[in-house]
Amino acid sequence: xxxxxxxxxxxxxxxxxxxxxxxxxxxxxxxxxxxxxxxxxxxxxxxxxxxxxxxxxxxxxxxxxxxxxxxxxxxxxxxxxxxxxxxxxxxxxxxxxxxxxxxxxxxxxxxxxxxxxxxxxxxxxxxxxxxxxxxxxxxxxxxxxxxxxxxxxxxxxxxxxxxxxxxxxxxxxxxxxxxxxxxxxxxxxxxxxxxxxxxxxxxxxxxxxxxxxxxxxxxxxxxxxxxxxxxxxxxxxxxxxxxxxxxxxxxxxxxxxxxxxxxxxxxxxxxx
Amino acid sequence: xxxxxxxxxxxxxxxxxxxxxxxxxxxxxxxxxxxxxxxxxxxxxxxxxxxxxxxxxxxxxxxxxxxxxxxxxxxxxxxxxxxxxxxxxxxxxxxxxxxxxxxxxxxxxxxxxxxxxxxxxxxxxxxxxxxxxxxxxxxxxxxxxxxxxxxxxxxxxxxxxxxxxxxxxxxxxxxxxxxxxxxxxxxxxxxxxxxxxxxxxxxxxxxxxxxxxxxxxxxxxxxxxxxxxxxxxxxxxxxxxxxxxxxxxxxxxxxxxxxxxxxxxxxxxxxxxxxxxxxxxxxxxxxxxxxxxxxxx
Amino acid sequence: xxxxxxxxxxxxxxxxxxxxxxxxxxxxxxxxxxxxxxxxxxxxxxxxxxxxxxxxxxxxxxxxxxxxxxxxxxxxxxxxxxxxxxxxxxxxxxxxxxxxxxxxxxxxxxxxxxxxxxxxxxxxxxxxxxxxxxxxxxxxxxxxxxxxxxxxxxxxxxxxxxxxxxxxxxxxxxxxxxxxxxxxxxxxxxxxxxxxxxxxxxxxxxxxxxxxxxxxxxxxxxxxxxxxxxxxxxxxxxxxxxxxxxxxxxxxxxxxxxxxxxxxxxxxxxxxxxxxxxxxxxxxxxxxxxxxxxxxxxxxxxxxxxxxxxxxxxxxxxxxxxxxxxxxxxxxxxxxxxxxxxxxxxxxxxxxxxxxxxxxxxxxxxxxxxxxxxxxxxxxxxxxxxxxxxxxxxxxxxxxxxxxxxxxxxxxxxxxxxxxxxxxxxxxx
Numbered sequence: 001x002x003x004x005x006x007x008x009x010x011x012x013x014x015x016x017x018x019x020x021x022x023x024x025x026x027x028x029x030x031x032x033x034x035x036x037x038x039x040x041x042x043x044x045x046x047x048x049x050x051x052x053x054x055x056x057x058x059x060x061x062x063x064x065x066x067x068x069x070x071x072x073x074x075x076x077x078x079x080x081x082x083x084x085x086x087x088x089x090x091x092x093x094x095x096x097x098x099x100x101x102x103x104x105x106x107x108x109x110x111x112x113x114x115x116x117x118x119x120x121x122x123x124x125x126x127x128x129x130x131x132x133x134x135x136x137x138x139x140x141x142x143x144x145x146x147x148x149x150x151x152x153x154x155x156x157x158x159x160x161x162x163x164x165x166x167x168x169x170x171x172x173x174x175x176x177x178x179x180x181x182x183x184x185x186x187x188x189x190x191x192x193x194x195x196x197x198x199x200x201x202x203x204x205x206x207x208x209x210x211x212x213x214x215x216x217x218x219x220x221x222x223x224x225x226x227x228x229x230x231x232x233x234x235x236x237x238x239x240x241x242x243x244x245x246x247x248x249x250x251x252x253x254x255x256x257x258x259x260x261x262x263x264x265x266x267x268x269x270x271x272x
Numbered sequence: 273x274x275x276x277x278x279x280x281x282x283x284x285x286x287x288x289x290x291x292x293x294x295x296x297x298x299x300x301x302x303x304x305x306x307x308x309x310x311x312x313x314x315x316x317x318x319x320x321x322x323x324x325x326x327x328x329x330x331x332x333x334x335x336x337x338x339x340x341x342x343x344x345x346x347x348x349x350x351x352x353x354x355x356x357x358x359x360x361x362x363x364x365x366x367x368x369x370x371x372x373x374x375x376x377x378x379x380x381x382x383x384x385x386x387x388x389x390x391x392x393x394x395x396x397x398x399x400x401x402x403x404x405x406x407x408x409x410x411x412x413x414x415x416x417x418x419x420x421x422x423x424x425x426x427x428x429x430x431x432x433x434x435x436x437x438x439x440x441x442x443x444x445x446x447x448x449x450x451x452x453x454x455x456x457x458x459x460x461x462x463x464x465x466x467x468x469x470x471x472x473x474x475x476x477x478x479x480x481x482x483x484x485x486x487x488x489x490x491x492x493x494x495x496x497x498x499x500x501x502x503x504x505x506x507x508x509x510x511x512x513x514x515x516x517x518x519x520x521x522x523x524x525x526x527x528x529x530x531x532x533x534x535x536x537x538x539x540x541x542x543x544x545x546x547x548x549x550x551x552x553x554x555x556x557x558x559x560x561x562x563x564x565x566x567x568x569x
Numbered sequence: 570x571x572x573x574x575x576x577x578x579x580x581x582x583x584x585x586x587x588x589x590x591x592x593x594x595x596x597x598x599x600x601x602x603x604x605x606x607x608x609x610x611x612x613x614x615x616x617x618x619x620x621x622x623x624x625x626x627x628x629x630x631x632x633x634x635x636x637x638x639x640x641x642x643x644x645x646x647x648x649x650x651x652x653x654x655x656x657x658x659x660x661x662x663x664x665x666x667x668x669x670x671x672x673x674x675x676x677x678x679x680x681x682x683x684x685x686x687x688x689x690x691x692x693x694x695x696x697x698x699x700x701x702x703x704x705x706x707x708x709x710x711x712x713x714x715x716x717x718x719x720x721x722x723x724x725x726x727x728x729x730x731x732x733x734x735x736x737x738x739x740x741x742x743x744x745x746x747x748x749x750x751x752x753x754x755x756x757x758x759x760x761x762x763x764x765x766x767x768x769x770x771x772x773x774x775x776x777x778x779x780x781x782x783x784x785x786x787x788x789x790x791x792x793x794x795x796x797x798x799x800x801x802x803x804x805x806x807x808x809x810x811x812x813x814x815x816x817x818x819x820x821x822x823x824x825x826x827x828x829x830x831x832x833x834x835x836x837x838x839x840x841x842x843x844x845x846x847x848x849x850x851x852x853x854x855x856x857x858x859x860x861x862x863x864x865x866x867x868x869x870x871x872x873x874x875x876x877x878x879x880x881x882x883x884x885x886x887x888x889x890x891x892x893x894x895x896x897x898x899x900x901x902x903x904x905x906x907x908x909x910x911x912x913x914x915x916x917x918x919x920x921x922x923x924x925x926x927x928x929x930x931x932x933x934x935x936x937x938x939x940x941x942x943x944x945x946x947x948x949x950x951x952x953x954x955x956x957x958x959x960x961x962x963x964x965x966x967x968x969x970x971x972x973x974x975x976x977x978x979x980x981x982x983x984x985x986x987x988x989x990x991x992x993x994x995x996x997x998x
Contacts, residue, residue, distance in 0.1 A: 006371055010374070013363070013366070013367070017382070021381060023396045036857070042405070061623065088291065089290075098281070098284050107295075109557070112553075115500060115522055115545055115546070117529055124663065126297065128664075129663065133665065142294070142297075142299075144290070145290070145295050147295070204390070204391075225389075227645055228618055230649075231648075231649060232620050232851075233620025233853070233919065234619070239619070244395070251387040255383070259383070262383070263376075404771065404836035404842070405841045511779055514827075514975040514978070515976050533658065
């Protein structure tokens with residue numbers, strides 16, 4: 001009876017896996033199809049006339065390596081920014097005491113709830129005035145903080161035993177040493193996991209970079225993808241899928257390397 | 273003693289300043305500016321703005337299109353809750369308590385769609401689910417069914433758009449909830465087994481209440497992030513149509529702001545959305561943050 | 570612990586370098602201007618890689634090579650003319666406008682009354698006093714497309730397109746339908762019924778983008794008017810009859826497909842819809858995607874009426890504010906109208922060249938012979954009318970018409986929907 005029940009659950013879970021992964025396979029399969037095949041052999045995951053033409057066209061039309069570098073650079077900048085500001089702010093909330101702490105925290109967390117349509121244009125105006133249009137810093141600047149990072153680090157810090165902190169105070173260890181040498185190593189799993197998530201989200205970002213980046217040489221991958229979606233002339237689906245497949249490589253690698261952290265400790269501190 | 277306090281104050285400022293500055297300049301000030309703009313009639317570039325007082329807010333509640341959009345938003349929230357909260361929760365309970373192998377494998381696979389850009393997801397799903405010529409439609413036709421034309425029905429379009437968002441978000445929410453379930457002490461589970469308490473009772477009476485705070489966090493996240501995420505598929509596939517059938521308050525704000533350039537209307541809608549979210553935020557802080565005995569806030 | 574500290578240190582170092590790099594514009598095009606007077610101008614277009622983007626790049630590269638003292642940089646704006654207009658709004662709000670842009674016809678009045686620009690006639694008299702560039706190259710009719718509601722020429726027509734009727738000849742032959750049957754909308758309706766009865770496939774798909782271009786063509790081809798004396802006038806007996814035929818096909822007979830543009834065209838290419846009514850700009854995509862014999866003919870008309878279509882595409886407008894940039898933009902603009910430039914442009918986008926000399930150019934003519942689906946589009950240019958652009962609140966008006974279309978295709982009464990839409994638009998005129 002028991003193994004039968006368990007198999008029933010496994011069947012359900014496998015169906016879910018299939019539903020989630022099939023679109024991915026579809027995307028990759030189409031990247032190796034010709035335009036005609038993509039229309040007329042839709043249900044076939046193995047291309048009838050497999051071709052590398054899409055990838056060749058892409059490498060001819062766009063500077064792939066440059067695109068990947070631009071995207072990587074941008075995502076790294078944003079991730080490092082979010083991590084550092086998040087850690088500093090969380091530390092302040094956890095271990096400092098000051099008046100109005102509740103309100104400041106409330107204000108910070110409220111920023112998660114502000115829709116992007118509100119901030120798009122005013123931010124654009126600020127970046128334009130600061131002459132940062134078309135630069136990586138211009139894209140990254142408004143995104144250097146993320147209150148979700150603060151919330152997560154705060155949760156993780158709360159799990160660190162008070163006794164550890166108190167003994168550090170007794171030993172007169174200065175704040176930044178406490179942060180760097182004790183707290184951060186303890187929080188390492190959280191940092192890695194939330195950092196990976198920040199990176200992947202920033203990698204796929206396109207609404208804001210579209211406003212700021214103007215020259216092809218500064219484009220990121222999602223912007224380049226826009227170049228292949230055309231309502232007026234018709235979208236070349238396999239070509240777009242080839243670019244989409246290229247887009248997924250770095251996030252996939254990061255995921256494979258850090259999945260242990262991402263999947264196990266999004267909210268735990270991994271305290272040993 | 274004073275210099276210590278001073279040093280302490282300086283330190284506090286130093287640690288909070290980068291975050292505070294960036295959030296202030298790039299998020300908080302824009303929302304205040306939006307509040308200001310919501311009392312005007314403007315098109316973003318005309319040199320003069322027309323002051324109209326509360327008219328934009330009145331329009332929100334009296335314009336039938338706005339009413340439809342607000343109703344749709346409720347529909348979206350309901351559907352998102354089921355797809356992105358209830359279902360991942362049920363699945364995470366199954367994975368945690370009802371099977372004993374391959375948990376890691378499932379976690380890994382479920383999370384993969386979260387790596388994708390929603391633009392790609394929307395494109396792939398729109399292609400696969402083309403109601404006339406997509407592979408699903410063709411397959412169903414072989415076995416005698418027809419895929420309903422979801423693109424020209426508001427309700428079905430909302431379902432499809434939520435499914436696309438669900439594809440991406442399922443893994444992430446699943447992992448969050450699973451982590452919460454995992455932090456429930458194993459000895460409780462073992463004790464229940466020894467006492468022969470049926471699993472369902474255990475889950476309903478013990479596990480769920482213990483996991484309440486994580487669950488509530490994911491619930492709020494589902495609503496807030498869900499509405500923002502579903503914007504991309506709407507933008508790529510239906511543009512809010514047919515006749516606002518798949519539009520929600522976030523997309524409608526975008527339509528007013530960047531398609532029709534009715535900045536005043538858009539600002540009022542944005543403020544309304546923000547107020548609703550703030551209420552959710554208040555509930556979240558009360559029920560989630562407040563639960564943690566060690567919480568500093 | 571040592572490793573983590575090291576990691577942290579490295580991380581901060583990288584962040585610092587990154588910020589520095591960002592400040593120095595790494596990853597962005599830095600504008601190092603030589604001491605000589607090189608004028609840099611920016612050109613905004615809507616041409617995705619698959620719709621003329623490559624052609625734009627070639628034209629710009631060639632221009633930069635042959636004009637060393639003017640350097641043009643082109644920026645692609647996703648989401649067509651709507652997307653470009655959005656970006657232009659932001660640019661104007663921050664006072665950093667591009668120098669020359671493509672403005673979609675639907676935005677003629679909105680652009681004309683809200684943005685600062687230099688009219689072609691002003692540019693010509695400022696920089697080219699004795700040339701008759703404009704009158705030499707453009708007919709009065711073509712120029713009328715680019716005039717706002719006050720008769721002012723806002724820009725020079727650049728891309729011209731007309732809607733044509735694509736059909737799946739393989740499928741039509743199978744069921745005994747001839748192209749001549751499709752000369753009238755009534756004929757199209759009949760053919761669609763035949764197709765549906767015999768094969769279960771849809772008979773017709775009319776494009777449904779974020780505008781009502783194709784639907785306007787249907788109304789105009791029944792003798793109805795969209796705008797008259799600055800006010801909406803589509804709620805007439807003729808307008809209602811035209812929309813009624815369309816609605817019957819979608820709702821009653823279920824022979825016409827009602828779905829967003831991308832889905833509809835994919836269904837046609839996949840052989841599930843027999844006839845597609847959409848822009849000539851889709852011709853090369855359709856040609857390379859289908860596995861059946863696809864052809865195109867001119868827009869149908871209603872019995873007893875003439876076929877009238879609105880022209881699609883865009884004009885080039887000079888938004889540069891300083892004289893040096895304006896002059897450079899004018900030089901670039903003239904280059905874009907060279908016969909060879911226009912032929913390259915047309916080949917890349919599927920748009921029709923706006924000058925009669927380019928149409929007569931032998932390279933273009935041989936291109937048309939290789940792509941016969943362009944022929945009906947060209948034939949319609951001489952009778953095309955400007956795309957409706959309402960003088961006031963044009964964007965709202967277009968949205969109202971889109972809403973009316975959606976409502977009618979969902980089954981609402983044609984009469985009352987058109988009436989309400991017309992009244993709503995006219996309230997704001």
